[in-house]
Amino acid sequence: MTSASTTAVKKTAKKSRRLDAQMIPTIAAVVIFILMLVMGQALFGTYTRLGFFSSLFIDHAYLIILAVAMTLPVLTGGINLSVGAIVAITAVVGVKMTMAGIPAPIAMIVMILIGMAFGLLAGVLIEEFNMQPFIATLATMFLARGIASIISTDSLVLPEDNNFDWVSAEIKIIDNPKISNDLSFNMGVVIAVLVVIFGYILLHKTRTGRTIYAIGGSRSSAELMGLPVKRTQYLIYFISTTLAAVASIVYTANIGSAKNTVGTGWELDAVAAVVIGGTIVTGGFGYVLGSVVGALVRSIIDPLTSDFGVPAEWTTIVVGLMILVFVVLQRVVSAVGKKE
Amino acid sequence: MTQNEPIVVMKGITIEFPGVKALDGVDLRLYPGEVHALMGENGAGKSTMIKALTGVYKIDAGSITVEGKPQTFNGTGDAQNAGIATVYQEVNLCTNLSIGENVMLGHEVRGPLGINWKKTHQEARKYLDQMGLGHLDPHAPLNSISIAMQQLVAIARAMVIDAKVLILDEPTSSLDANEVQDLFAIMRKVRDSGVAILFVSHFLDQIYEITDRLTILRNGQFIKEVMTKDTPRNELISMMIGKSAEELSQIGAKKERRAIGADEKPIVSVKGLGRKGSIQPTDLDIYAGEVVGFAGLLGSGRTELGRLLYGADKPETGTYKLNGNQVSINDPHTALKHRIAYSTENRRDEGIIGDLTVRENILIALQAIRGMFKPIPKKEADEIVDKYMKELNVRPADPNKLIKNLSGGNQQKVLIARWLATHPELLILDEPTRGIDIGAKAEIQQAVLDLAEQGMGVVFISSELEEVVRLSDNIEVLKDRRKIAELENDATVSQETIVDTIASNNAGKEA
Amino acid sequence: MAGHNTKKDAGNPILKRLLSSNLTWSVVALIVLIVICTIFDHGFLSLSWNENTGGLAGPLITMLQESARYLMIATGMTLVISTSGIDLSVGSVMAVAGAAAMQFLVSGLNVWLAILLSLLVGLVLGCINGALVSMLGLQPFITTLIMMLAGRGLAKVITAGQNTDAGSVAGSEPLRWMANGFILGIPANFVIAIIIVCLVGLLCRKTAMGMMIESVGINQEASRMTGIKPKKILFLVYAVSGLLAAIAGLFATASVMRVDVVKTGQDLEMYAILAVVIGGTSLLGGKFSLSGSAIGAVLIAMIRKTIITLGIDSAATPAFFAVVVIVICVMQAPKIHSLSAEIKRKRALKSEAKAVTA
Structure with missing residues (x-):
């Protein structure tokens, strides 16, 4: 009896330690986020203001959505490089349509439809023609960016009184008399939260989600287990690219304009968020909520570097190094896990 | 028992690859409550036959009937829906998921709010218990248990889909003697519940211990279907390799030992x-x-x-x-x-x-x-x-x-x-x-x-x-x-x- | 490079081989594009002697001039892709090397030293890619994606965010000549590029380097077991790719003696991949053809020229290339290849079955 219970204890101890190993990167991301906040607060004193948090979320709602969008393919060991370009093409089309007097809801629907079409195209290329995900989405990225450039290379501004306002209008919860201490949010943030909830439910509460993890573990095993791998792959790129269109709506509404170059390099920001958030680039492990933390870490780099007086040119290098550190960390963690 | 109608009838199965006929008009019948072995040398077409039955390969000619219904398999999913489950030599489970998740993957218990994990793990435990694997924790990651155990987990998974046919493709090649006995105990349990088992192994001892019926293939062709107990070993071997027993005995005598001289130095x-x-x-x-x-x-x-x-x-x-x-x-x-x-x-x-x-x-x-x-x-x-x-x-x-x-x-x-x-x-x-x-x-x-x-x-x-x-x-x-x-x-x-x-x-x- | 077209079977097979060769189709495509351009612009084929530059002039010549940079990155990319990797950072490395060269010149460095140092910068970036991929075992596309991002930042850091212009710096003639000069009337950069491609080709095929690169790309573990050191090979190809990208960067910046930290080398990783794919090297790695990639690189320059000649908005270029990539990849897909064979096979089987039942 006693021996049985001790082995049981051992087992649970072993289990929790294993889970820890998987979660190290995610925990590290949370720790880094807090450290950044503490450092920012200590040095500049503005990082715990409610206003800081409000703008962090409002300004980066789009990145949170993109991070969720990127999490799905990365979980299977794939990638969706087209997200930034999808933001560009949908933004340009959406704003152009609104400028032409078409009601915003219709423009938004068209934006979503464009996202869906590109997602479907990526799915077809990957599943029907055996293209590697990063090549297929690199192609759709160029296609989307190119078409956006054909449509317009000007900076397009949303007309006054457009119906994009409802997304970006700030809603104050706490109206603090002190400067920049209001707690507020907008529909963009709400949409981002909904997307996160959607991602969470999809991955953890549906069979499709479990299939996504199974593909990440071993695609051939998933196939031999009779899981609908092909259909799931289609869904992944479809949802991922459609979410990029959603991110585009949120972003465009926020800044009120669009250009064909918008979203350049955002695929990297999204990958950074996902990787920092603990999703392993070879697939199989990771969490949507981790990606959200990753997106916040990525978001806070901008104010930090500018407060430190670091030239903006350095930001990309910092982000690059950060992805690198986390990818290396993943390697180490998985290598240690294997040795055990 | 053998008076039963077969669950699976494969007739005249032909599969061609560019330049080769991997299978040429092969028949196979699987009976409920029997362990059936597919015998043949490497390259005889055993694994191709299995892949035809599991929907991995499409057949070019012939027919597959499961419980009297003709079937066309366009993928592994189709075969599983028809009640055919497979456990492969290299365990095909996902090591990044837990034991329970692997058992239930694709068959998770769902409630109004999506997958009900508590119930899913309970179900997993139920199936593991049935296989005598009650000591495994469904929450533990799959890679925390041995390959042999993973193989048994894969069989538990096969039971989840309520399989009528269980295919075991060389499951014993990485198991030691005790583990093989564990496996056989489970196989007997599954067999006695009326499932037809198709078993592939290179170990003749195992074949004679566990199987009831044999189908022999050679070079992609059907040679014979026999009952195990009526077939002496040398007869089986000669059917498999197409040479008579006398020819076989000539293949090699033991070499004479070369003794190492006292003054020799090792390389x-x-x-x-x-x-x-x-x-x-x-x-x-x-x-x-x-x-x-x-x-x-x-x-x-x-x-x-x-x-x-x-x-x-x-x-x-x-x-x-x-x-x-x-x-x-x-x-x-x-x-x-x-x-x-x-x-x-x-x-x-x-x-x-x-x-x-x-x-x-x-x-x-x-x-x-x-x-x-x-x-x-x-x-x-x-x-x-x-x-x-x-x-x-x-x-x-x-x-x-x-x-x-x-x-x-x-x-x-x-x-x-x-x-x-x-x-x-x-x-x-x-x-x-x-x-x-x-x-x-x-x-x-x-x-x-x-x-x-x-x-x-x-x-x-x-x-x-x-x-x-x-x-x-x-x-x-x-x-x-x-x-x-x-x-x-x-x-x-x-x-x-x-x-x-x-x-x-x-x-x-x-x- | 040498090995591919040397051996030919006698008789009809030659025609068959020609028809099935990627090279043939690339050449055909090149000719078709030239014909199209000539129809639109009757002066397209015209060549004239420019006394000022001491070389030929004409649309084709500018096309060759532009192709030099693609030749460089496509060659490096071919080797990397052959090891079943990818180098997404070539465009950024071009920008870094170009930025370094311009900045060195502006700061008064000797032109030869500036060239050498900027090549070294490219080599170092390539070596970093190589080290991360080979020693740490990171995935190539993630590693080089990071370098693509960080490289762009680095280029901006080098020039402090400016688009450094070294046009007025005295004594930079050798660099200018490299991009705009002529050798026997042919653009110097094209000649240099072709010489480098040939050197790399000879190095690969006259030594065992080519076979070892392919071997690593086909099966890394098996290669290690044969005594090849895959880590060394991987490091080498990324280093070479970095160095060649730096040369491309010099070509790109020296033609105007100005670096654009955003636009120099932008999207060029895509062109390089495209050239390799057109050349018949599989994106999955393995057997490679440098001559194929070289023709692919020229074809890309020609496509760009065609777009301009036809008066299509240059903004459409990426979309156009994306379509070409998609079409080529779709054509290379096993599905399409097996489709015709499958149809034939099914037909044969059906008639066989009919014969049996009859």
Whole structure:
């Protein structure tokens, strides 16, 4: 009896330690986020203001959505490089349509439809023609960016009184008399939260989600287990690219304009968020909520570097190094896990 | 029991690959409550037949009927929906998920809010209990249990889909005797519940222990369906390989042992060579002109010791002496430079370089020793390729064919040619005869004897004890990642001697 | 490079081989594009002698001039892709090397030293890629994606965010000549590029380097077991790719003696991949053809020229190339290849079955 219970204890101890190993990167991301906040607060004193948090979320709602969008393919060991370009093409089309007097809801629907079409195209290329995900989405990225450039290379501004306002209008919860201490949010943030909830439910509460993890573990095993791998792959790129269109709506509404170059390099920001958030680039492990933390870490780099007086040119290098550190960390963690 | 109607009837199954008829009009009937074995040499079409039944391959002609209903499988999902579940040799589960998730994957219990994890894990536990695996925690990650256990988990998964047919494709090849008995206990349980089991194994003892009925294939053709208990072994074997029993007995007598003279110095002498998790510190001497057999089950450390001698894995302990000189062999490049060569057991993943030609595959190791910037002169290269292709009788005799298009046996010969071209003093052959037809097998066995005759030291690793006993001068017996005995292979030593040695040694278990 | 077209079977097979060769189709495509351009612009084929530059002038010549940079990155990319990797950072490395060269010149460094140092910078970036991929075992596309991002930042850091212009710096003639000069009337950069491609080709095929690169790309573990050191090979190809990208960067910046930290080398990783794919090297690695990639690179320059000649908005270029990539990849897909064979096979089987039942 006693021996049985001790082995049981051992087992649970072993289990929790294993889970820890998987979660190290995610925990590290949370720790880094807090450290950044503490450092920012200590040095500049503005990082715990409610206003800081409000703008962090409002300004980066789009990145949170993109991070969720990127999490799905990365979980299977794939990638969706087209997200930034999808933001560009949908933004340009959406704003152009609104400028032409078409009601915003219709423009938004068209934006979503464009996202869906590109997602479907990526799915077809990957599943029907055996293209590697990063090549297929690199192609759709160029296609989307190119078409956006054909449509317009000007900076397009949303007309006054457009119906994009409802997304970006700030809603104050706490109206603090002190400067920049209001707690507020907008529909963009709400949409981002909904997307996160959607991602969470999809991955953890549906069979499709479990299939996504199974593909990440071993695609051939998933196939031999009779899981609908092909259909799931289609869904992944479809949802991922459609979410990029959603991110585009949120972003465009926020800044009120669009250009064909918008979203350049955002695929990297999204990958950074996902990787920092603990999703392993070879697939199989990771969490949507981790990606959200990753997106916040990525978001806070901008104010930090500018407060430190670091030239903006350095930001990309910092982000690059950060992805690198986390990818290396993943390697180490998985290598240690294997040795055990 | 046998009066039943069969659950599965496959008739006239034909599958063609570019240039080959893998299956040609093969029939198979699976009865409920029976264990049915698919028998045949490698390349006979067993795995193609299984893949036809599991929906991996589409059939070009013939019909599949399950419970009287004709079926067309367009994928593994279709076959599963028809009640056909499969457990493959290499466990096809997802190691990144928990045991319970693997059991229930695709069949999770769903509530109004999506998957109900609590109930799903309860269900998983129920199925694990049925298989006598109640001690496993469904929440534990799959990679926390042994391969043998994973195999049993895969069977539990098959029960979730309420299978009427369970296919077990070489499930025992990586299991030890006790684990095989565990597996058989579960198989009997499943069989008695009325499921038809299709079983593939290379071990005849296992076939006679567990199966009721056999279907024999040869070269993609249906030979016969027989009841196991009515079929003597030699009759079965001759049906499988198409040769009579008398012919078989002539294939090889045991070689006479070459005793090591007192004044002979070993080529290789290692002391305490070991690596954590792979093999415990081991002493070993290998002399010129000697064949040293490594005997032991899969996972006993026989392959690991071979890899360590070659530096394929880096040794963590021990000393390595080559012709009396201390060396450190930490990677294959160094080993080859010191004229040690190792032919892998994993031909496809670690042996052949599929998209290169036979010629390039033969020359590549020699080239690697010489260095990238000292190409082998064309004339010399031609001579080498020509010589070894002739000596080893590689067919087709075209050096410019891609190696991936050769048969397994000829790929193996090309690999041996590759190592011989480096003129090794010590050649380590890991399972050189696995998965190749009997003719090529005999040729390779003869080559081993010839090489030793010429003064090469040969390490011969094989899971077939018969070969090891027949070819070796000395036999190292391994178990649980340790060397447990060294046998001088004289006339008194037989397969039974080795089996007894392994069975009677329990030192490893306690450690 | 040498090995591919040297051996030919006698008789009809030659035609068959020609028809099935990627090279042939690339050449055909090149000719078709030239014909199209000539129809639209009757002066397209015209060549004239420019006394000022001492070389030929004409649309084709500018096309060759532009192709030099593609030749460089496509050559490096071919080797990397052959090891079943990818180098997404070539465009950024071009920008870094170009930025370094311009900045060195502006700061008064000797032109030869500036060239050498900027090549070294490219080599170092390539070596970093190589080290991360080979020693740490990171995935190539993630590693080079990071370098693509960080490289762009680095270029900006080097020039402090400016688009450094070294046009007025005295003594920079050798660099200018490299991009705009002529050798025997042919653009110097094209000649240099072709010489480098040939050197790399000879190095690969006259030594065992090519075979070893392919071997690593086909089966890394099996290669290690034959005594090849895959880590060394991987490091080497990324280093070479970095160095060649730096040369491309010099070509790109020296033609105007100005670096644009955003636009120099932008999207060029895509062109390089495209050239390799057109050349018949599989994106999955393995057998490679440098001559194929070289023709692919020229074809890309020609496509760009065609777009301009036809008066299509240059903004459409990426979309156009994306379509070409998609079409080529679709054509290379096993599905399409097996489709015709499958149809034939099914037909044969059906008639066989009919014969049996009858």
